Amino acid sequence: MALVSGPGRGGMxxxxxxxxLFVDKHVRYIQSLDSRKDELxxxxxxxxxxxxxxxxxxxxxxxxxxxxxxxxxxxxxxxSCLHENGGFGAAxxxxxxxxxxxxGVQILATLDAFDELEKRVPGGRxxxxxxxxxxxxxxxxxxxxxEWGERDTRFLxxxxxxxxxxxxxxxxxxDKAVDHIQTCANFDGGYGTxxxxxxxxxxxxxxxxxxxIAGRLDLVEQDKLGAWLSERQLKNGGLNGRPExxxxxxxxxxxxxxxxxxKKLHWIDGAKLTAFILQCQDPELGxxxxxxxxxxxxxxxxxxxxxxxxxxxPGLAEVDPVYCMPRAVTARCLSRQW
Amino acid sequence: MASHGVSRVIGTNIRSAEVRQKExxxxxxxxxxxxxxxxxxxxxxxTIEVLGLxxxxxxxxPEYYTIWNHRRRVLGGxxxxxxxxxxxxxxxxxxxxxxxxxxxxxxxxxxxxKCYWIWNHRNWVLRKGxxxxxxxxxxxxxxxxxxxxxxxxxxxxxxxxxWSYRREVVAYLERTPASISSSTSPILSQSLAxxxxxxxxxxxxxxxxxxxxxxxxxxxxxxxxxxxxxDNAARKQLLDSELAxxxxxxxxxxxxxxxWYYHQFLMSTLSPECSRQNxxxxxxxxxxxxxxxxxxxxxxxxxxEDEADCKxxxxxxxxxxxxxxxxxxxxxxxxxxxxxxxxxxxxxxDPLRRGRWAELGSSLNI
Ligand SMILES: [Zn+2]
Numbered sequence: 001m002a003l004v005s006g007p008g009r010g011g012m013x014x015x016x017x018x019x020x021l022f023v024d025k026h027v028r029y030i031q032s033l034d035s036r037k038d039e040l041x042x043x044x045x046x047x048x049x050x051x052x053x054x055x056x057x058x059x060x061x062x063x064x065x066x067x068x069x070x071x072x073x074x075x076x077x078x079x080s081c082l083h084e085n086g087g088f089g090a091a092x093x094x095x096x097x098x099x100x101x102x103x104g105v106q107i108l109a110t111l112d113a114f115d116e117l118e119k120r121v122p123g124g125r126x127x128x129x130x131x132x133x134x135x136x137x138x139x140x141x142x143x144x145x146x147e148w149g150e151r152d153t154r155f156l157x158x159x160x161x162x163x164x165x166x167x168x169x170x171x172x173x174x175d176k177a178v179d180h181i182q183t184c185a186n187f188d189g190g191y192g193t194x195x196x197x198x199x200x201x202x203x204x205x206x207x208x209x210x211x212x213i214a215g216r217l218d219l220v221e222q223d224k225l226g227a228w229l230s231e232r233q234l235k236n237g238g239l240n241g242r243p244e245x246x247x248x249x250x251x252x253x254x255x256x257x258x259x260x261x262x263k264k265l266h267w268i269d270g271a272k273l274t275a276f277i278l279q280c281q282d283p284e285l286g287x288x289x290x291x292x293x294x295x296x297x298x299x300x301x302x303x304x305x306x307x308x309x310x311x312x313x314p315g316l317a318e319v320d321p322v323y324c325m326p327r328a329v330t331a332r333c334l335s336r337q338w
Numbered sequence: 339m340a341s342h343g344v345s346r347v348i349g350t351n352i353r354s355a356e357v358r359q360k361e362x363x364x365x366x367x368x369x370x371x372x373x374x375x376x377x378x379x380x381x382x383x384x385t386i387e388v389l390g391l392x393x394x395x396x397x398x399x400p401e402y403y404t405i406w407n408h409r410r411r412v413l414g415g416x417x418x419x420x421x422x423x424x425x426x427x428x429x430x431x432x433x434x435x436x437x438x439x440x441x442x443x444x445x446x447x448x449x450x451x452k453c454y455w456i457w458n459h460r461n462w463v464l465r466k467g468x469x470x471x472x473x474x475x476x477x478x479x480x481x482x483x484x485x486x487x488x489x490x491x492x493x494x495x496x497x498x499x500x501w502s503y504r505r506e507v508v509a510y511l512e513r514t515p516a517s518i519s520s521s522t523s524p525i526l527s528q529s530l531a532x533x534x535x536x537x538x539x540x541x542x543x544x545x546x547x548x549x550x551x552x553x554x555x556x557x558x559x560x561x562x563x564x565x566x567x568x569d570n571a572a573r574k575q576l577l578d579s580e581l582a583x584x585x586x587x588x589x590x591x592x593x594x595x596x597x598w599y600y601h602q603f604l605m606s607t608l609s610p611e612c613s614r615q616n617x618x619x620x621x622x623x624x625x626x627x628x629x630x631x632x633x634x635x636x637x638x639x640x641x642x643e644d645e646a647d648c649k650x651x652x653x654x655x656x657x658x659x660x661x662x663x664x665x666x667x668x669x670x671x672x673x674x675x676x677x678x679x680x681x682x683x684x685x686x687x688d689p690l691r692r693g694r695w696a697e698l699g700s701s702l703n704i
Pocket of ligand 1: 248250300
């Protein structure tokens with residue numbers, strides 16, 4: 001267990017008002033998300049339900065409230081999204097897809113519930129691993145999102161993320177996947193969605209994290225990429241995703257964690273970034289938004305809080321830059337003898 | 339669940355009874371439609387009527403990826419049915435279906451230009467069209483895509499979905515030969531590198547700070563040179579004209595980082611470490627390199643007079659100086675004192691990245 005040392009919540013109360021993280025409000029906001037069934041938005045976002053659970057659960061763990069959502073109900077929901085082929089859909093009745101399969105695995109990892117998966121579906125872990133592995137393109141090494149074939153470095157990262165958490169990396173050709181990432185590299189040191197595509201911070205995160213899992217960060221043009229990433233910070237402290245774009249809290253995660261993987265987080269102003277993220281809180285009802293004064297959502301809430309954890313904001317659990325999960329969880333999974 | 343740029347209005351959580359009632363009705367209607375579509379798909383009712391229901395649902399929620407999958411299931415069924423001529427409930431023909439899909443996705447993309455699933459479906463439709471029609475018709479279909487992308491990029495010149503899609507369409511057109519009307523006409527080059535290069539010129543001229551266009555341009559240049567079979571004189575000419583273009587751009591707006599990245603790209607092609615396939619001019623000697631670096635240092639140094647507070651100038655100067663020193667160029671073009679003063683300027687102008695500048699100082703040992 002590697003919690004960042006800090007004064008904890010008692011210490012936070014003595015902080016200047018603008019530096020305060022409204023932990024209890026955020027916890028209540030996340031707890032309230034599933035009780036909004038009388039809002040049309042709840043139904044229109046059903047295709048993100050399993051991602052949403054992963055975002056909310058991770059945020060709660062980082063906030064130090066790991067039990068704020070009922071474990072049993074969470075697991076019931078996760079298993080209700082599991083398909084016969086081992087893949088997960090976004091919600092019951094939604095098709096299996098890499099994006100939700102990764103969230104499903106991440107939730108099971110966080111709840112330490114792989115054994116429960118085995119109880120429900122004998123050989124379930126292997127089935128899920130195989131579902132992911134079958135999406136690898138044997139020619140290029142990249143991964144498709146599902147049977148319909150869209151390919152993107154997001155799916156490649158997701159595959160390595162979930163497989164490594166389950167101790168099943170050997171099911172895929174990691175070297176080929178690494179080769180594919182290299183074909184997505186650009187002159188600025190960054191990476192795009194596919195060969196030839198422009199560098200984009202989200203995609204840089206996925207490629208760096210995948211290379212970290214593969215143990216091949218040595219292939220990265222670290223100084224060049226670090227320089228490009230550090231230029232994402234704008235005067236107001238926030239980070240953007242590409243040159244000449246606006247700042248956004250979700251990029252505070254993708255850019256900052258990429259810098260952290262390159263051990264160059266000190267190349268940007270951490271205090272200013274912290275202040276920017278804190279300004280994106282809704283101090284009344286909890287949650288974080290993309291920019292100060294905007295509508296909050298659980299996606300920006302987790303990435304904002306994960307960013308704060310990376311910046312060692314006092315009282316938060318340590319986040320793993322590669323997985324966007326609590327370090328304690330990834331340490332447990334990655335050291336497990338299956 | 340992931341919203342961007344929507345203002346938070348205080349008190350939106352308090353809804354009047356009337357508003358709540360209306361929302362409850364909307365939810366019921368939406369859920370009914372979802373249930374109806376799901377039932378029809380479970381029953382494998384792959385009909386034109388179900389396709390209509392799917393359209394209605396996707397118009398309400400284009401992010402619902404499973405419904406896009408359902409749509410492809412229905413279409414798959416419809417493509418398999420031979421056209422039934424004459425009868426009033428005529429099943430449309432493959433080509434009509436394809437055109438309908440293109441229209442639907444076009445309308446949705448105008449409203450949701452960043453929705454992955456719509457781009458994805460459009461791509462699937464074109465591939466399907468390719469397998470259903472002859473080469474000529476398929477090629478016509480794909481050529482039409484360049485116009486769509488033109489419109490999308492006109493609305494948002496940085497939309498990376500549109501740029502990615504453009505690359506895919508170009509790749510398709512390049513690998514599918516245009517039919518040759520008479521046997522005497524020469525076999526046309528299938529590469530679109532020249533016209534794509536021109537397209538980036540057009541985009542850059544409209545807006546210098548379009549990094550997506552500069553990026554594309556950088557990717558196209560090595561190919562272009564190969565295809566032109568350019569000799570070294572032609573290669574040198576191209577490098578010089580790119581440098582002239584970027585220097586004008588720097589002069590126009592030295593605070594725009596996209597321009598400096600392109601300058602950095604051009605400089606990186608000079609490096610002894612640049613792979614042969616990425617080189618613009620081949621077989622450079624260190625003397626040639628020095629000349630280029632010194633020329634750029636001199637040119638950029640001149641801008642300081644007008645724009646002493648532009649940090650990018652000092653970033654570039656330090657980059658160039660480092661490259662110059664790496665090829666053992668001596669210090670004729672600048673001194674260590676110069677380098678130290680550039681670094682001081684960076685520390686002064688750019689405190690956000692002070693950690694980076696401190697590290698640069700110690701790695702350069704100045
Ligand atoms: Zn965002």
